[in-house]
Amino acid sequence: MRRAPVSTVLVAVLCALLAGVFGADPGHARDRLVRADDGARVVTEQRVGPRRIDLAIASPALGATVHVRLLTPDGWSPGRGDWPSLWLLHGCCGGYTDWTTYTDVDQLPSLRRVLVVMPEAGAAGWYSDWWNYGKGGAPRWETFHTTEVRQIVERGYGAGGRRVAAGLSMGGLGALSYAAHHPGLFRAVASYSGTVHPLLQVPGGLGPDWFLDLDRRQGVDPYAIWGDPVRQRAVWAKHDPTLQAGALRGLPVFLSCGNGRAGPYDPAGERDPGEAYFEQQNRALADRLAALGSPVRADFYGPGTHAWPYWQRELHRSLPMLLSALAG
Numbered sequence: 046m047r048r049a050p051v052s053t054v055l056v057a058v059l060c061a062l063l064a065g066v067f068g069a070d071p072g073h074a075r076d077r078l079v080r081a082d083d084g085a086r087v088v089t090e091q092r093v094g095p096r097r098i099d100l101a102i103a104s105p106a107l108g109a110t111v112h113v114r115l116l117t118p119d120g121w122s123p124g125r126g127d128w129p130s131l132w133l134l135h136g137c138c139g140g141y142t143d144w145t146t147y148t149d150v151d152q153l154p155s156l157r158r159v160l161v162v163m164p165e166a167g168a169a170g171w172y173s174d175w176w177n178y179g180k181g182g183a184p185r186w187e188t189f190h191t192t193e194v195r196q197i198v199e200r201g202y203g204a205g206g207r208r209v210a211a212g213l214s215m216g217g218l219g220a221l222s223y224a225a226h227h228p229g230l231f232r233a234v235a236s237y238s239g240t241v242h243p244l245l246q247v248p249g250g251l252g253p254d255w256f257l258d259l260d261r262r263q264g265v266d267p268y269a270i271w272g273d274p275v276r277q278r279a280v281w282a283k284h285d286p287t288l289q290a291g292a293l294r295g296l297p298v299f300l301s302c303g304n305g306r307a308g309p310y311d312p313a314g315e316r317d318p319g320e321a322y323f324e325q326q327n328r329a330l331a332d333r334l335a336a337l338g339s340p341v342r343a344d345f346y347g348p349g350t351h352a353w354p355y356w357q358r359e360l361h362r363s364l365p366m367l368l369s370a371l372a373g
Contacts, residue, residue, distance in 0.1 A: 079201035085193035087201065096151055098202075104193055106174075108183035112141050113194055115202060116151050116161035126203030128160040129371040132190075132231075134172065134216030138263060141165040148357040155364055159371065160204050164194050169263040169270075172219025176272045176280050190219075191227055209367040211235035211299075213356045214323075218243070221286035221330075225293050233370035235299035235363040237356045242287035242326035244274065251322040253281070287326065290333040297370055298334060298341045299363040302327040303349025310354035317350035342366060 079087040088110060089101040098115045118128055133150065135143040144150050144163050151161075166172055166186055174185040198204040210220040210231045217239020224231045246252035253274035260267035271280045282288045305321030307313055324345060334341040344362060349355045 079197050081193040081196040081200075083193065085189075085197065087197060094145075094151070097145065100197070100202075102189075102193065102197065104189050106183065106185040106188040106193055111165040111189075113165065113198075114141050114145065114163040115198070116145070116156070116163070117203075118159055119157045121160065121203055123201065124203065125200065127205035128203045129158075129207040130160045130162050130198070130204045130209075131156065131367065131371075132162045132164070132208060132210040132220070134210065134212030134219045135163070135166060136212070136214030136216050137259065138168050140168070147353040148360060150360065153361075153364070155368060159368070160198070160202070162194070162198055162204070164190055166190070166216070166219065169215070169260050169265045171215060171270050171284065172222055173270060173284055175270050176277065177269050178272070187223065187226070191223055191230060195230075207232060207371050209233045209235075209370050211237070211360065211363060211367065212239065213237040214351065215240055217241060218284070218286060221293065221298070222284055222289065224296055225286060225289040226283075228292065231296070232373070233297040233299075233367050234293075235359075235367060236286075236301070236327070237359040237363075238302050238320060238323050238351055239286075239300070239327060240323060241300070241330045242285055244278070244281050244285050244288065245322075245326050245329060247322065247325060251318065255319070255322065287330040287333055290330060290337060290339070293334065294337050294339045296339065297366055298339065299344070299366050300327045300331050300341060301344040301346065301355075301359040301362070303351075303355060304345070304347055305350060306348045308346075308348035308350065308355070310352060311348075311350050315350055320349065320351040323351070 083105050085102055085104045087100050088103050091099045093099050096117045100113045101110050103110045133144045141163050170186040172186050174187045208231050212220040217236030218241060220234045221236055224234045243256050244253060257267040271284055274281050302324040303320050304324050305317040307315035331341055331343040
């Protein structure tokens, strides 16, 4: 009888060992670990840095394949676990790599024992299941994040049940909206220059039309997202954290924003009307939460525009609150 080549024997032994660990078919067993209940699944997994892993997820909620970046903690390994997680949500016109591109998040010692989850949310997805003129359907960003991504990172990548969230601009709205819509999902939330009161109309100034114009510039039909701010006001109100503040009662919340004038990270004479508008929104939410007796920490730091250096600084300032909530 002819002997099998040594390489063939080694492959057979390796497969047997894998079968003992993962089951008869390790590929399929691993695949089952990284599926959500609705069939969302990881189609590729790529290590792009010492602690960075990019997942491509085929999502029924979106009808597309999109990415999530993970920043893994010290001692992490694939599979089930109980790591606390920080969800970092990007802003409008950005993407899932923004936090690792523009901030020092992967260098912070305080996050070496935390799984950081940074999902794609569309350039102007608004962290929402779109209204689509009353028809619903894709894209359903909220379902993608709160169900599909959550189940996948819990089943295949070691995330436990202790979660906090932080986001900038559009991502600030997302973190607060998800917390309001899904009580218990997050233990604390931080928003940096967040769009937290999209229905706010400033007399003689900005209002909901600002959002509609922004969506148009991104090539998105603005009325597909939440509809018309007057005729579909109830849909807008559902995604307005200030009007949903009652559902945030008791949740530790960090809010920060500049006033749109040139700050320490801006050229002299810089002016940012959008940031000034967001400060008014954030002050309205802070006042509403305070009136409800809810724990809110506000850092309205004065001069500053809608820019990454401020958001990195505010991430640092908010981390003690967020990490305390994870430890509790």
